[in-house]
Amino acid sequence: xxxxxxxxxxxxADSELVSLLAAMPKVSAPNDFEFRVSARIAxxxxxxxxxxxxGALRIAVPAxxxxxxxxxxxxxNPYWGETNPVSTHVDxxxxxxxxxxxxxxxxxxxxxxxxxxxxxxxxxxSPKRVPLDDQLASSxxxxxxxxxxxxxxxxxxxxxxxxxxxxxxxxxxxxxPISPNAPRAGISIxxxxxxxxxxxTAAGNGLRVDSVTANSIAARAGIKAGDVxxxxxxxxxxxxxxxxxxxxxxxxxxxxxxxxxxxxxxx
Amino acid sequence: MAHDAFHFPTKExxxxxxxxxxxxxHELIEATKNGDESAFTEIVSRYKSPITNYLYxxxxxxxEAVDIAQxxxxxxxxxxxxxxxxxxxxxxxxxxxxxxxxxEIRRRKRRRLFSISGIxxxxxxxxxxxxxxxxxxLPEDELLESERDTxxxxxIAALPEKYRIPIILRDVEGRSYEEVSAVMDLGLGTxxxxxxxxRALLKEKLREYLQ
Numbered sequence: 490x491x492x493x494x495x496x497x498x499x500x501x502a503d504s505e506l507v508s509l510l511a512a513m514p515k516v517s518a519p520n521d522f523e524f525r526v527s528a529r530i531a532x533x534x535x536x537x538x539x540x541x542x543x544g545a546l547r548i549a550v551p552a553x554x555x556x557x558x559x560x561x562x563x564x565x566n567p568y569w570g571e572t573n574p575v576s577t578h579v580d581x582x583x584x585x586x587x588x589x590x591x592x593x594x595x596x597x598x599x600x601x602x603x604x605x606x607x608x609x610x611x612x613x614x615s616p617k618r619v620p621l622d623d624q625l626a627s628s629x630x631x632x633x634x635x636x637x638x639x640x641x642x643x644x645x646x647x648x649x650x651x652x653x654x655x656x657x658x659x660x661x662x663x664x665x666p667i668s669p670n671a672p673r674a675g676i677s678i679x680x681x682x683x684x685x686x687x688x689x690t691a692a693g694n695g696l697r698v699d700s701v702t703a704n705s706i707a708a709r710a711g712i713k714a715g716d717v718x719x720x721x722x723x724x725x726x727x728x729x730x731x732x733x734x735x736x737x738x739x740x741x742x743x744x745x746x747x748x749x750x751x752x753x754x755x756x
Numbered sequence: 757m758a759h760d761a762f763h764f765p766t767k768e769x770x771x772x773x774x775x776x777x778x779x780x781x782h783e784l785i786e787a788t789k790n791g792d793e794s795a796f797t798e799i800v801s802r803y804k805s806p807i808t809n810y811l812y813x814x815x816x817x818x819x820e821a822v823d824i825a826q827x828x829x830x831x832x833x834x835x836x837x838x839x840x841x842x843x844x845x846x847x848x849x850x851x852x853x854x855x856x857x858x859x860e861i862r863r864r865k866r867r868r869l870f871s872i873s874g875i876x877x878x879x880x881x882x883x884x885x886x887x888x889x890x891x892x893x894l895p896e897d898e899l900l901e902s903e904r905d906t907x908x909x910x911x912i913a914a915l916p917e918k919y920r921i922p923i924i925l926r927d928v929e930g931r932s933y934e935e936v937s938a939v940m941d942l943g944l945g946t947x948x949x950x951x952x953x954x955r956a957l958l959k960e961k962l963r964e965y966l967q
């Protein structure tokens with residue numbers, strides 16, 4: 490009761506002002522107030538972030554799907570296989586310089602850049618260190634081999650898989666030893682003497698002239714049938730002699746009737 | 757409940773009382789929690805004009821008042837699960853509206869880039885701050901106010917917040933002292949003191965309209 494009396498006294502003291510304030514006109518909300526509130530709620534719902542487990546799932550599920558797709562691509566990508574390593578950056582393949590006598594020669598490693606590997610994709614493998622001797626053991630002597638594509642191939646197939654070497658910098662070019670028995674392009678002495686107009690048969694210590702073509706170089710030089718050719722341009726020749734490079738026949742030495750004659754050619 | 761029987765003055769000055777057969781605020785809140793959208797619409801319809809009028813007197817800007825009133829109901833909707841029925845819903849929604857209005861006033865102050873404050877000689881218990889009144893005209897289509905009403909509105913809008921809020925709630929909206937203290941989260945004595953101090957300030961400003 491005391492409280493009510495206090496309130497009443499307070500109102501009475503300011504009764505005139507209270508009446509003035511209470512008589513102020515009231516404003517109303519606009520007619521579309523409910524609609525605008527509903528629209529705001531709908532708009533806020535769109536922007537509300539999901540909470541709890543639902544919010545976590547909205548992040549985790551797309552992330553897991555992305556990881557799965559990425560992993561599948563990585564595993565199934567044929568360009569990233571084991572036997573087709575590729576590189577987009579400068580790798581270094583270390584090989585050892587070959588020697589003609591590998592057993593006695595000291596081995597000094599040389600480095601060959603491997604930036605031009607025949608590939609079409611990025612590398613996911615570390616650089617391979619290929620000993621050159623292994624390469625040489627499975628390659629043919631005499632330099633790089635020609636592959637089926639017509640170009641110089643530095644891909645060697647061996648029992649240990651495929652080894653790759655940079656195109657144009659094949660270690661075979663300068664390292665493969667040249668065998669003395671290797672077949673070389675040349676011209677036989679028979680062909681040479683035939684062009685001079687001489688047909689011959691092998692004699693014990695020379696080439697016995699069987700016949701000389703009329704008006705040939707040999708005929709003009711005075712070579713006659715029955716002569717035994719001992720040398721050409723001062724070099725001893727036999728029936729299996731092969732000549733290399735360019736040849737200018739200048740003179741022949743023949744034995745005729747026990748005499749040795751030097752007959753100049755090309756007169 | 758007392759808050760459900762609250763009388764809302766109408767624009768014409770008459771009063772209406774919510775029919776007893778209508779659902780109470782708490783019943784509407786529970787229905788809204790259970791997904792009844794029409795129940796929340798009824799809450800909005802029930803409180804939209806009192807909240808708009810309260811904010812209009814507080815901000816002295818009708819458009820801002822409507823905007824903040826709508827935002828008030830949006831906040832209520834999304835926080836409805838955290839509302840406890842041991843508190844009167846009217847107190848709850850007035851407090852939300854008050855906090856939003858205070859934030860709006862502070863935003864206005866930052867926008868204006870200046871403020872004036874001073875100490876008002878008077879009762880020695882609390883310093884008083886002056887605020888620059890909003891000189892914008894009231895919407896004429898909403899209010900056909902007399903010159904007296906306009907001056908009263910300006911005087912209210914010029915009151916410091918701590919006096920303006922209880923004066924509007926008590927003397928304009930007609931809320932009880934207990935409700936006003938609950939909205940402001942102050943003790944009853946402090947609330948009455950502020951109301952008394954606010955009235956004193958108003959009487960000085962509205963001297964010509966008082967005998």
